[in-house]
Amino acid sequence: MPPRTRNPGSEWLALSAPDPAEIHREWDADQLAHLPSGRLWLAVETDFLRSVDAMQRIGPDRLGPVLVYPSADLAWWLVPCGAEEALADLGRLTVHPAGWMLRCPPAERRLAVDRWFLSTVPDRSRVREEWEKHAIALLPCGALFAAVRIPSFLGQAAAGTDEQAAVDRYLAEALMGPVICDRHAGQYYALVPASTARRWGVPGSVCLGVGQDLGAPRPGLLFEEGARVYWSVPMGSAGELCSPGAVAQMVMAGRSMVVARG
Structure with missing residues (x-):
């Protein structure tokens, strides 16, 4: 090594x-x-x-x-x-x-982020292998984090553009925490504190919690690498998550823009 x-x-x-x-x-x-x-x-x-x-x-x-x-x-x-x-x-x-x-x-940030995600599963070798072979692995929600699933059209509406890189920049500024983009499914997943799932009720979005899995791309995998699922906003430091309030505000802003357009 x-x-x-x-x-x-x-x-x-x-x-x-x-x-x-x-x-x-x-x-x-x-x-x-x-x-x-x-x-x-x-x-x-x-x-x-x-x-x-x-x-x-x-x-x-x-x-x-x-x-x-x-x-x-x-x-x-x-x-x-x-x-x-x-x-x-x-x-x-x-x-x-x-x-x-x-x-x-x-204290290397990338290594710390990897280990933070790996600590959610008992079989770390399985996750490492899936990241290596497929660039994506299933991780359980509800222990360290929950994930708010947001249709991409709401993110684009809130950002005022459907240009992928521009939407990613908007999400980074608006949410200031990690966000996954599944381009083929047309969904964003904003990672939030695990307790968020118990009280989430924002229309137009779903919060994944205990008993649900999330397809998480390899830490650091970006849009430029052409992956189907990538980090729209990478996790900056281990355990750094989006504010639920900021996510709710973004979803509601996107819904308002969609309604306004008719």
């Missing part, structure tokens, strides 16, 4: 250890590295679902490093050393002491 292209996030994480080179060797071998807390950061442990909600509220521009383990319903927020007192009175948080070991992947 060729060495990874390193990024500043991974370099910073590796400096947590006495031997950063050993950390990079473990990551190059596709292994999780053991990083000790207390040198550059402390790890605050809490449950995953609360963390997803908090990350959505904070937003990607203000969010610091967070490691998630969805199948175990755990997340670890990396906070400055000395933050114990500020967090002492908050319930359902565990601030691990200096020297506690965090098993951690590198």
Whole structure:
């Protein structure tokens, strides 16, 4: 396996250890590295679902490093050393002491996104194989995400154009989260928090939740590659999802435009 292209996030994480080179060797071998807390950061442990909600509220521009383990319903927020007192009175948080070991992947965004999607299934090799052979794999909705299915004509109406690249740009600006396009079926799928499916009721769209599967293209697969199903808006960071309110507003705007045209 060729060495990874390193990024500043991974370099910073590796400096947590006495031997950063050993950390990079473990990551190059596709292994999780053991990083000790207390040198550059402390790890605050809490449950995953609360963390997803908090990350959505904070937003990607203000969010610091967070490691998630969805199948175990755990997340670890990396906070400055000395933050114990500020967090002492908050319930359902565990601030691990200096020297506690965090098993951690590198910070490469694409790798993190891949692993986030793979954590939804017990058989990760099956998904990897399907992505490799077919560029698309079935993933279950309802645990990490739900998917709002939107007819393409509503997306085009809201965007004011049927030119594919222009619609993709509009969706990126309007929804600010991952969107899948199935060109042959004429559908968009906006990925939203899993809890959205329980309360979704926007006419002209359907929210896929627990017990339903989504055909997800290989992370990073774009329109230019000619795939039938591709990422109209790729996931920028692991766990970064569309705002349900923004999706609802876009669907309603598209319906209004369709009605106005008669």
